[in-house]
Amino acid sequence: MPDTTVAPENTGPLKGLRVLDLTRVLAGPTCTQMLGDLGAEVIKIERPEAGDDTRGFAPPFVPNTRESAYFVGVNRNKKSVTVDIASPEGQAVIMKLLESCDILAENFKVGALAKYGLGYEQLSKKFPRLIYCSITGFGQTGPYAPRPGYDALIQAMGGIMSLTGEPNGSPQKSGVPVADLFAGLYGCIGILSALNHRHATGQGQQIDIGMLDTHVAWLANQGSNFLSTGENPPRLGNQHPNIAPYQEFPSKDGYLILAVGNDPTFERFCKNFGQEHLLADERFATNPKRVENRQLVTDTLTPLMKSKTTAEWIVALEALKIACGPINTLKDVFSDPHVIARNMVLEMDHASGARVKVTANPVKLSATPPSYRSAAPVLGQHNAEVLQGILGMSEAEVSALKEKGII
Structure with missing residues (x-):
């Protein structure tokens, strides 16, 4: 280009x-x-x-x-x-x-x-x-x-x-x-x-x-969700209405976004960060179940996410091709x-x-x-x-x- x-x-x-x-x-x-x-x-x-x-x-x-x-x-x-x-x-x-x-x-x-x-x-x-x-x-x-x-x-x-x-x-x-x-x-x-x-x-x-x-x-998806169900979608903060975990998490020194877009990615995440036991739990096994139990997913993963700094997580997750990123200020954006x-x-x-x-x-x-x-x-x-x-x-x-x- x-x-x-x-x-x-x-x-x-x-x-x-x-x-x-x-x-x-x-x-x-x-x-x-x-x-x-x-x-x-x-x-x-x-x-x-x-x-x-x-x-x-x-x-x-x-x-x-x-x-x-x-x-x-x-x-x-x-x-x-x-x-x-x-x-x-x-x-x-x-x-x-x-x-x-x-x-x-x-x-x-x-x-x-x-x-x-x-x-x-x-x-x-x-x-x-x-x-x-x-x-x-x-x-x-x-x-x-x-x-x-x-x-x-x-x-x-x-x-x-x-x-x-x-x-x-x-x-x-x-x-x-x-x-x-x-x-x-x-x-x-x-x-x-x-x-x-x-x-x-x-x-x-x-x-x-x-x-x-x-x-x-x-x-977009929120409008389609309503038209399909007739139910008003709730406010979810930084969480995704249809995917979990797809949200911000606290790290050791700040916050980051973790975007696990599908089940193979969640499996890869769990196997590489000591959470393989979650894969045997039906509440975590599939994305629909994780969405259904989103608060449990958040509460379970939060202590793990606090164990590393944002920079450490980004290096580790990117090596596994798991989507993640810092929550940048505009100063960070324009110096990226x-x-x-x-x-x-x-x-x-x-x-x-x-x-x-x-x-x-x-x-x-x-x-x-x-x-x-x-x-x-x-x-x-x-x-x-x-x-x-x-x-x-x-x-x-x-x-x-x-x-x-x-x-």
């Missing part, structure tokens, strides 16, 4: 496509950053003076800049243009940009853009090839469609919080905003599918992404030799003159890898480039828009 590189050259498979980005915060920007990494030209429309909400989600700021770490993390490979879309002049700018755009991505409340003449039904008549991706909390239809969507709210309503946390503790959300992230990634998948359809037929379409829908979709070898951290030149660190795109393409052309922009950084270079406005016309507060 090619190394991850930061260079102005565009090597992505979506090179030549132009995206009008009317998204903000996280779900939408995650989608459009992926498109940008894959080579699309992304023009991010922001509110004059204020910009994307996440520009104010700080501290922390990126060192030696006035930019929030939050904003910088999901807005690389984008051009920032400030436009007041509530004004007729601003709407005219957007309409002119759409003449050369392939994709519009937005995460406004349902019906909000239609007030400005920028709804899908309005634009599809004039731009039939346009792919229009709408990311909202609850989708374009249904009783909850008008409601605003927030990550924690969706995690609560989507069921994941009922599954997360200690058995006797309170429901817990994930430590990262997974509802936003999944919605953005599903949005990107929808856009790529629509591009293939347009390639075959010449027709654009709307992609309706509801955060609650995507959340329900990724309930494998993460480093996989080029998962980038340093990019920022318009402020500083160098900014960001996580890389994890999609490793052998022929057309993601490209990293520009760090997240400062607000309005590309006004002149886009308005003059793409739309052909004169410097005087751009200045007049600025004086009126349109850009």
